[in-house]
Amino acid sequence: MNTTNPKASIWPHVAWTYLLFWYLTSTTQLLLSTFGITSFEGLKDTTLTAVFWLIPILLLPKHTKKVSAILGVAIWLFALPAFGYFLIYKQELSQSLIFIIFESNKAESSEYLLNYFTFPILFKFIIFSIIPIFIWKRIPNHLAISNKKGYVFALIILMLFIAHPIKKAVMVGKASVAYKNLNKHLVSAPPWQLILGYSNYQRELKEVESFLMKFNQTPPLDNFSELKKPSPTTVVIVIGESSTRLHFGLYGYHRDTNPKLSAIKDELSVFKHVYASRPNTIESLEQVLSFADQTNPDLYKTKPTLIAMMKQAGYKTFWISNQQTLTARNTILTTFAKQTDKQIWLNNARAQNSYSFDEKVLEPFSETLKDNAEKKLIIVHLIGTHMSYKYRYPKSFDYFKDSKNLYAGLSEDKIQKINEYDNAVRYNDSIVYDLIQRLKSTNQHSMLTYFSDHGDDVYDSNNHEFQGRNEYSPTLPMYAVPFITWSSKDWFTNDLLKNSATLDRQYSNADFIYTWSQLMGITYKGFDQAKSIVSNKFKDYPIIVGNPYDAKSLKKLEIN
Incomplete structure (x- = not known):
């Protein structure tokens, strides 16, 4: 033709x-x-x-x-x-x-x-x-x-x-x-x-390098000291994604979404009232992994990050991520990760709506545990229960399929969305459990802390009409996050973790760096025990949510 x-x-x-x-x-x-x-x-x-x-x-x-x-x-x-x-x-x-x-x-x-x-x-x-x-x-x-x-x-x-x-x-x-x-x-x-x-890679990389240069120029913490620990010591921070504790069986949810963590509940410190300060990953972790908070949101730019603090204490640091890396949204988070000594990137998806199961982190985590450094910090960043929920778990975890124990009068679409979310939570449960077991098997002086960056409202509020997150219309599920710690029997601050009164305290995870410092036995000029949930000097305070760059949006989170 x-x-x-x-x-x-x-x-x-x-x-x-x-x-x-x-x-x-x-x-x-x-x-x-x-x-x-x-x-x-x-x-x-x-x-x-x-x-x-x-x-x-x-x-x-x-x-x-x-x-x-x-x-x-x-x-x-x-x-x-x-x-x-x-x-x-x-x-x-x-x-x-x-x-x-x-x-x-x-x-x-x-x-x-x-x-x-x-x-x-x-x-x-x-x-x-x-x-x-x-x-x-x-x-x-x-x-x-x-x-x-x-x-x-x-x-x-x-x-x-x-x-x-x-x-x-x-x-x-x-x-x-x-x-x-x-x-x-x-x-x-x-x-x-x-x-x-x-x-895009070149443009975002330049931004990362610019941020990283500023981070590296930040002076170290003054009057810095760390209590001596047994050797080797391995500490792990597992960062979840979009997981509200309101859907965790471990926290009383009416569905069995945490069969594995519930089975080892006696080994865990389950903090009952921890809240994210912001309902988006980047903004939340800018505070969680630094001295920034709702009052001073830019402190991550001028004071050392948690990773810099741990490196100052002599820890070899690792970042294992199943999140997207170099995107316009993730630039600053990638910069945090690049501060570590070694990064392992496992998710190369262009869009969030694609499969990248968190089981990817398990083998790299096991390999990292074998590193012979005397002191190690491993940060594991999961994709967790991020929307769309159906992409977050394999078919073998398609466990919840009906409307049993759900709110009355829900549409089929809402029932399906809740089932997908609860299946994702149940799969996340198996991943966190597996990470704990792998750390436990090393028989090292060790501790693992798991929390989610923020939650998601999955038709839990507003007459079961809303799903997702909106910083300007905050609801409890967006901010109520799981906060769980496992530690070896010889962990030197176990007395702080096993205090039942401590587990009932109301806490903003924006102040996580102070809690982590105390659990690590690290002190420095500016360390504030009143902001550590495990301190006997802890002071209760309201949970302030909203955009700190927009004062009119800041408000006390309605918890009851």
């Missing part, structure tokens, strides 16, 4: 041309969504952005076959890495992965390539590459369309393509919003996937 009847409709030819570009840009996203690895968001984006490649065809209709071949080959080359990565890892190529690749050494990268570049993979590459050739053969040498009409249609496509980003920019009043919106939708499709991914 290399000749064209001028009287025939051009649209079948346009359709074949579009199909070529759609195939090259969308096949990997189609596979990812079909296998349930990601949501259909990426496929939707690539399906829409494939239309963009019709613009050169419409501008040069007399060279349709030649232009489509040149563009097709270019897009094919950029599509191969993402397709190959799917074949090998059943995951999406993303900005986070680019970060991980550049954080790895060349030997590791070469080892992966040699290990996985097999004949079956090569065969699938060949099939992937042959199909577009057959599609291309159906494309005519030229489109029977006048230059004027071609320009008009090309302009229409361009305007439709940029209309939404421009509208968003106008609404917000910032031109950069248009770029961010385009970036968001283009980054799932080759060639933009690699081009924008690398560009």
